[in-house]
Amino acid sequence: MRQVTIIVLGLGLAFAAAALVSVLQSGLMASSSAEAAGSTTAAAPVSPSGPDEVLVVVLARNLPAGHRLTPDDLSVDIIPADSKAKGIVETPLEVVGQVLTVPGVKGELLRSTNLARPGTGASIAAQLGPNDRAATITLKDVGSKVILYPGARVDVLATLDVPDGQRQRTTSTGIILEDRRVLAVDDEIAGGGGGGGVVIGDDGRRRPVARSITVTLAVRPGEVEKLALASEQGTIGLVLRPMEDGRAGAGPMVTPETIFGNAGWNNNRSKGASATPSSPVASRPSWWEIVVIRDGEAEQHRFPDEPVDQDN
Template sequence: MNRSRILLHGAIALVLSLTAGFLVFSWLQGQGKKRQAPVEQAAPAQVQLAVAAKPLARGERLGPGNLSMAPYFEKSVPPGSFTALDALEGRVVMVPLGVNEPVTQDKLFPAGSSGSGLETRLGEGRRALAVRGNRVMGLGGLILPGARVDVLMTVDDPDKQGQKLAKVILENMLVLAVGAQADRPQGGKEEMLGETYTLEATPAEAEKLALAGVQGELHLALRGPLDRETVLTSGASLRGNLASLRETDPPKDAPPDQTKAQPMVEEIRGAKREVAPLGSKDARKTGGKP
């Protein structure tokens, strides 16, 4: 009886052990399959797009020298892109482009626009207006296209007949062209002279500039490339210029300056001699001989 029970219990334990071992073995096999390298997926499809081969400024005409092709994923192709360089031949850039930036339809002027005129370089709502210049006005040729200038006007003072008044009337104006040249000189030359200087202006600024050119004499003051500050001035007049660096008069109630020599009065009475500043209460008029 006891022997039968022992055999039964042993058989049950053996079956349970085999079952547990089979389950563990199956689980380990499943984990091994999960750790296997994933199946390589096909690379996303790519397409060749026309991009800028170098930084392009507003108004530049496109051609083989400033364009190239670059691969882009089909899902990330910008709307209006070009897949052939021939379609961009002669088109004009409306928005500045960086290197390898895709050229799209909305970044270009309409087909047929000329890239040689200043109209392609004007900002939205801006106008181009020329003022008469000379060597002095152009700083000896150092004011070049792309520079920023302030415009000063010298005119007869409307409040003081016969007097002149100088005043800054416009600030931070972009120079579009010097004479007929809208591009900076090449080959290391850093000067350019012209009889006119074309400035970019809003319509209101253009009115002020046109009137100033007729009523007075204009001057251009060159600004630094990072200077965007607006400075309010009162203007300069002849009287104000003559007052520059002038020594101010002392206040009426200020004590006399002891460092300055003062006229003295000497009084001699017998063997007594007295000296006092002229005009003081101790000074007395004397007469006769000592």
């Protein structure tokens, strides 16, 4: 009797466990099906349901003027076809890399009239603040590798010949502008053709060519004139700064004397001067000598040099 009771109890527990496992499996399957359906719905692309609707591009977040668009900045939406105005962008890929010329807000329809190609006047103007001016300079005879890029922070160097007060001119170099933002970099090679700054001659040899870079900087009012004068009268150079470095780096003007020292520089100048002999200055003699030859004999006569009075 006791064995029968134990067997019946064991069978009851087994049936209960089997029912519990079945219920758990059903719940997991239902949950998995719901998650799969949800992910399928989320991944499904947005598309118009009929000819009365069109797909348009909208901003995915708030963006400032001058921002260069990336795929993460864009989204798509569906609007009635009759409400679509001219210039509304329909394909995200066609505007990636372009620059917003006006600020935009999340969900705003993107219009082609509010976009500009990088490096154009409209895209540069969109990056200027209320107290900014765009000034363009040309860097000549630069190397084949350029470290400048739009958005970089630079210091501006000027090398000029300045009078030293002794009717001579001394070459001086100094920082005239600090921590200015690069708006655009236009790489040009004189004569065209590219080639990384070299050309292939008739003999097959590679020769460097004149290479220049046009750089547009954001400067302040009053600095445009300084930059223009330095570009006209001397040579301009740019020094790349760390992006987060706000420290002032300008020091006194650098001259050959500050590099070599006054004694060394004057010694070099004196050596250069002695290497070039100066022309002797003819002096007026204090007497004149005349040689008279008579019958084969020479007679020498000297006369003092006296000024000759001329009648007025």
